[in-house]
Amino acid sequence: xxxxxLLKVEGLTKHFGGRPGLFRAQRPVLRAVDGVDLxxxxxxxxxxxxxxxxGKSTMGRLxxxxxxxxxxxxxxxxxxxxxLKGRALxxxxxxxxxxxxxxxxxxxxxxxxRDIIAEPLDIxxxxxxxxxxxxxxxLLDVVGLPASAxxxxxxxxxxxxxxxxxxxxxxxxRPRFIVLDEAVSALDVSVQAxxxxxxxxxxxxxxxxxLFISHNLAVVRNIADRVAVMYLGRIVESGPTxxxxxxxxxxxxQALLSAIPVPDPERPRRRVVLKGDVPSxxxxxxxxxxxxxxxxxxxxxxxxxxxxxxxxDHTAACHFADSPLTAS
Amino acid sequence: xxxxxxxxxxxxxxxxxxxxQGYPRLRRLLRHRLFMTGAIILVIVLLATLxxxxxxxxxxxxxxxxxxxxxxxxxxLMGTDNFGRDVLSxxxxxxxxxxxxxxxxxLASTFFGTLIGVAGGYFSRLDNPVMRLMDxxxxxxxxxxxxxxxAVLGPSVLDVVIALTVTYAPRTARIVxxxxxxxxxxxYIDAARVAGAGxxxxxxxxxxxxxxxxxxxxxxxxFAVSILAEAVLSFVGVGPPPPTPSWGNIIADxxxxxxxxxWISLFPGLVIAIxxxxxxxxxxxxxxxxxxxxKLEGR
Ligand SMILES: Nc1ncnc2c1ncn2[C@@H]1O[C@H](COP(=O)(O)OP(=O)(O)O)[C@@H](O)[C@H]1O
Ligand SMILES: [Mg+2]
Numbered sequence: 001x002x003x004x005x006l007l008k009v010e011g012l013t014k015h016f017g018g019r020p021g022l023f024r025a026q027r028p029v030l031r032a033v034d035g036v037d038l039x040x041x042x043x044x045x046x047x048x049x050x051x052x053x054x055g056k057s058t059m060g061r062l063x064x065x066x067x068x069x070x071x072x073x074x075x076x077x078x079x080x081x082x083x084l085k086g087r088a089l090x091x092x093x094x095x096x097x098x099x100x101x102x103x104x105x106x107x108x109x110x111x112x113x114r115d116i117i118a119e120p121l122d123i124x125x126x127x128x129x130x131x132x133x134x135x136x137x138x139l140l141d142v143v144g145l146p147a148s149a150x151x152x153x154x155x156x157x158x159x160x161x162x163x164x165x166x167x168x169x170x171x172x173x174r175p176r177f178i179v180l181d182e183a184v185s186a187l188d189v190s191v192q193a194x195x196x197x198x199x200x201x202x203x204x205x206x207x208x209x210x211l212f213i214s215h216n217l218a219v220v221r222n223i224a225d226r227v228a229v230m231y232l233g234r235i236v237e238s239g240p241t242x243x244x245x246x247x248x249x250x251x252x253x254q255a256l257l258s259a260i261p262v263p264d265p266e267r268p269r270r271r272v273v274l275k276g277d278v279p280s281x282x283x284x285x286x287x288x289x290x291x292x293x294x295x296x297x298x299x300x301x302x303x304x305x306x307x308x309x310x311x312x313d314h315t316a317a318c319h320f321a322d323s324p325l326t327a328s
Numbered sequence: 329x330x331x332x333x334x335x336x337x338x339x340x341x342x343x344x345x346x347x348x349q350g351y352p353r354l355r356r357l358l359r360h361r362l363f364m365t366g367a368i369i370l371v372i373v374l375l376a377t378l379x380x381x382x383x384x385x386x387x388x389x390x391x392x393x394x395x396x397x398x399x400x401x402x403x404x405l406m407g408t409d410n411f412g413r414d415v416l417s418x419x420x421x422x423x424x425x426x427x428x429x430x431x432x433x434x435l436a437s438t439f440f441g442t443l444i445g446v447a448g449g450y451f452s453r454l455d456n457p458v459m460r461l462m463d464x465x466x467x468x469x470x471x472x473x474x475x476x477x478x479a480v481l482g483p484s485v486l487d488v489v490i491a492l493t494v495t496y497a498p499r500t501a502r503i504v505x506x507x508x509x510x511x512x513x514x515x516y517i518d519a520a521r522v523a524g525a526g527x528x529x530x531x532x533x534x535x536x537x538x539x540x541x542x543x544x545x546x547x548x549x550x551f552a553v554s555i556l557a558e559a560v561l562s563f564v565g566v567g568p569p570p571p572t573p574s575w576g577n578i579i580a581d582x583x584x585x586x587x588x589x590x591w592i593s594l595f596p597g598l599v600i601a602i603x604x605x606x607x608x609x610x611x612x613x614x615x616x617x618x619x620x621x622x623k624l625e626g627r
Contacts, residue, residue, distance in 0.1 A: 064522050093524040106515035110537045116516075119533075120523035169519065 006177060006209050007040035007063070012072035013233075014058050028282050032058040034233035036072070037308075040177070045203065045210040047224030047241065049217055049256065051278060055233040056213045060179040063211065064096045065089060076177070094124060097170035101182035103162035107154040113140075113165055114150040120172045139168040142205075144198060160191035164198065171202065179211045184219060196223050217260055221245055226313075229253045232289045233281060239314030249309070249316035252290050288319070296320055353617045363613020369606030373599070377423030386414035388421040388573050397589040407591040409582060419596050422573035426555050426600070429488055429568070433554040434547050436493040441500025442543065446531055448501065449508025459505065462498035470495050470553070471560050478566035485568045492557055496550045503546050507539035514538070541618035548611030552604045559600060575600050 013034050017027035033055045040046045048056050061067040063074065065081065074081040076092065084092055100106035107116055114136050121127045127135045137147045143164040154162055163183065170178055180199070184192040200223065202208060214220050220227055221241060228238035229252065237250035248254045255272040274293045279285050285292050291301035300319055309321040357363055376383065385405075392412035400407040406415035448458040465473070477491035511517070512535065520530050555575070561567035562576030563583070570577055575596040582592025 061518075066518055066522055090524045093522065096522065098519065098522045100515040100519065102515055106519055108514075108516040108534055108538070111533075119520060119525070123520075123524050123529070166519070169523075173523070 003041040003043050005039050006042040006077055007038070007211075008073075008075040009036055009038040009040075009063070010073045010075075012036040012038075012059065012062060012074060013070045014055075014062055014067060015070045031233050031281050031284055033062065033069075034281075034284065036230075036233070036235055038228060038235060038238070040209060040211060041226075042176075042209055043203070043207050044225040045212050045223055047220035047227040048211060048213045048230060049215065049220050049227060050230030052215060053278065053281070054230045055281070056215075056230055057181050059230070060098070060181045060211060060213050063177075064098050064179050065093070066098070090124070094126075094173045095176045097173070097175035097178040099163070099166050099170050099178060099180045099183040101185055103159045103166065103186055104154075106166050107162055109154050111153070112150065113152055113154065113157075116154070116165060117150075117168045117172055120169065124173060126173060135172065139172055142171065142202070143168045158191075159187050160195060163187060163191075163195055167195075167198065167202070171206070174206065175208075177209045177211070179213065181213045182215070183212070185214060185216060192219065199223065217256060229256065232278065232284050234289060234317065235315075236290065236318070237314075237316040239311070239316075243314055249311075249314070249321040250290075250318045251294050251296055251320075253316075255295075288317070290318075356617045357613060360613040360617060362609045363617070366606040366609025366611075366613065369602060370610065373423065373603050373606065374427065376420060377427055380417075380420040380424065384414075384417040384420045386417045388413065388418040389571055390414075397585060397592075399589070400591055406595040407589065409578075409589070409592045410585060415578070415592055415595055418573040418578050419575065419599055422575045422578050422596060423599070425485065425568050425572060425574035426558050426576065427603075429485060429492070429558050429574070430551045430554040432489045433492040433496060434551045436489060437497040437500050437550055438543065438547055440493065441497040441546075442504050442536075444497065444501040445504025446508055446535065446539075449505035450512055450527070450531060450535060455505070459502070462501050465494065465498040466502075470499075471557055474557055475561060475564055475566060478561050483566055483569045488558060488561055488566075488568055491561070492554050495557075496553065500543070500546050500550065503542050504539055507542050508535055511535050511538045545611050545615045545618060548607050548614060552607040552611070555600060555604055555607075559597075 013036075014032050015034075016030040016032055018029045036055075036059055038046070048059070050056055058067065062069050063081075065084070069082050072082070076095070079092060081092065111119075114133075115122075117136050117139050118127070118132050121132060121135060133150075136150050140147055140149055145161060145164055145168070149157070149161075149165070154165065157165065163186075167183075183199075184195050187195060196219065199210065203210060210223075212220065212223055224241050226239065227241050227244045228235045229244075229250065230236070231252050237244065237248065237253045239249075244253065245257065248257050251272060255274050258272045272295055275295070276293050279289070279292055285302075287303050288294070288297070288301040288306050291297040294301065298319070304319075306317045306319045306321075308315045308317045380388075385403075390413060392408070395404065395408045395412045397410055398404055398408040398412070404414050404416065406419060409415055409418070444458055444462065448455040448462075468476075474491045474495045477494055478488055481487035481490060514534075517530055517534055520534060525533075558567055558574060559576035559579055562574065562580040565580070567576045567580065568574045570581065578596040579593045579600075582589065582596075585592055
């Protein structure tokens with residue numbers, strides 16, 4: 001990937017809880033996202049993988065300004081995204097889209113499909129009257145639904161069709177960057193394939209940039225150009241999909257990959273079995289966050305957070321990313 | 329934990345509530361026997377009251393001492409009261425006062441209850457202070473609070489409406505808040521927010537329409553309970569003032585004559601009972617159709 005950078009994330013953090021209210025006791029600080037560094041290139045799909053609760057959704061929500069970050073910096077096309085307010089924020093929202101996981105809860109059942117898809121247009125007063133109708137018809141066509149769908153209600157559609165409606169809505173303002181949070185996870189496998197195909201086509205046609213969040217490694221491998229692996233609010237490894245799946249450098253990535261069946265028996269992978277449970281984001285371990293479960297943890301891992309090792313477009317936050325211990 | 333279940337389904341997202349869908353309910357409502365029975369009763373009472381000018385045989389206010397405390401007969405179908413006034417005419421006209429009070433209390437408590445409930449449910453910062461105040465108001469048994477307020481405010485239709493609104497709006501607020509808390513977490517709200525929708529738009533276009541179900545049922549409940557409460561307020565002397573009739577004050581006026589002329593209080597009492605029954609049947613029907621699990625706030 002040699003495309004220019006669209007989104008540059010540095011030290012992004014989101015802490016939940018903490019500040020006490022008038023009638024509310026102080027709550028412990030939950031570090032959902034805790035120092036994420038990322039780069040997303042124009043026109044690529046960056047896959048985000050990790051266990052449930054590691055902060056993927058929170059990060060996605062920060063990047064479309066659904067949540068306010070606790071700290072860090074996000075540069076979107078040269079603009080300091082996190083500092084935007086009021087009009088400037090509303091204006092930049094035209095460039096940001098999001099597709100959600102739940103094809104039922106993400107569409108308001110009281111509205112017609114037309115009103116759902118046109119909602120972003122209405123908010124930005126981007127199209128009215130005949131223009132609005134035409135745009136909705138176009139968008140339905142683009143996501144492979146008949147124009148007659150516009151006057152129906154969401155409950156008249158299947159899960160896959162509803163996800164297409166959600167995609168049409170996300171596309172309505174022609175955004176450049178779209179966060180897809182578990183966008184196919186609620187669908188049947190065959191429907192998943194169709195939606196992934198559609199997403200690929202849309203990306204090629206409109207030059208879209210995707211942040212594709214999923215807990216499903218097979219799906220991410222299928223759609224992503226590059227992959228970032230998240231653990232306890234941090235990115236532990238990122239790199240081109242092929243490189244990361246073929247030669248994972250972080251023991252956590254190795255553990256994730258060793259859990260999925262190997263299609264190629266010529267290269268059997270060593271099973272990496274993790275000890276214990278994910279530590280609480282309320283009290284993340286000192287040093288390397290992964291050391292409590294890491295099969296190769298040494299003393300240094302308990303003391304010092306690992307420096308991210310840089311290969312060609314491949315990073316791994318592990319003290320031993322280059323050592324024979326991890327070379328499987 | 330083995331690595332197989334390491335990537336189990338994202339439970340945080342899966343736990344989100346699901347929205348209700350579409351409008352298949354209107355047809356179910358029209359086929360709901362109890363609802364339709366209640367609706368017919370209410371329509372008859374409403375029409376009779378509205379047409380009082382046409383169908384009332386006498387003036388509700390005209391005294392005729394020749395016929396004091398007359399038993400029901402062919403001329404005075406519901407008899408006459410201690411001033412010789414025709415009870416049927418007074419019941420027909422009194423319905424205007426009682427139903428108007430019910431309607432005004434429903435409108436006012438729905439308006440304020442919704443405002444407060446949305447404020448608390450949607451804006452988490454307001455939730456605690458606002459709802460603690462509502463809890464404080466609800467700590468009093470409903471009718472007692474209304475009596476105390478009406479006694480302070482004085483006897484007039486408007487004061488009765490205010491007293492009952494202060495009493496029932498907090499109950500509406502609680503119900504609306506509960507509905508809003510669920511709707512607020514829907515992903516379609518997030519979708520609107522990503523697109524740049526403001527709070528007012530989100531509340532108006534998404535939160536309110538999706539919180540209406542429980543609210544409509546609550547409105548029928550408040551209507552019925554206000555009609556009853558008007559009678560209670562009249563009975564303790566803080567209801568709508570005579571001589572303008574209301575169902576409550578007709579009953580209250582007749583109470584000294586119950587041994588000798590029970591019809592004075594009996595007929596308006598029956599009409600109240602029938603009306604409340606009709607409204608409650610409608611409420612039950614609505615609840616069946618809108619949300620079978622919904623529980624009403626008690627009195
Ligand atoms: N609004 C919130 N308030 C408090 N905690 C939250 C909130 N949203 C998410 N969290 C917590 O943040 C952590 C990360 O959650 P999330 O980003 O949803 O993870 P993922 O999408 O990877 O499953 C979890 O521990 C979750 O409980
Ligand atoms: Mg998630």
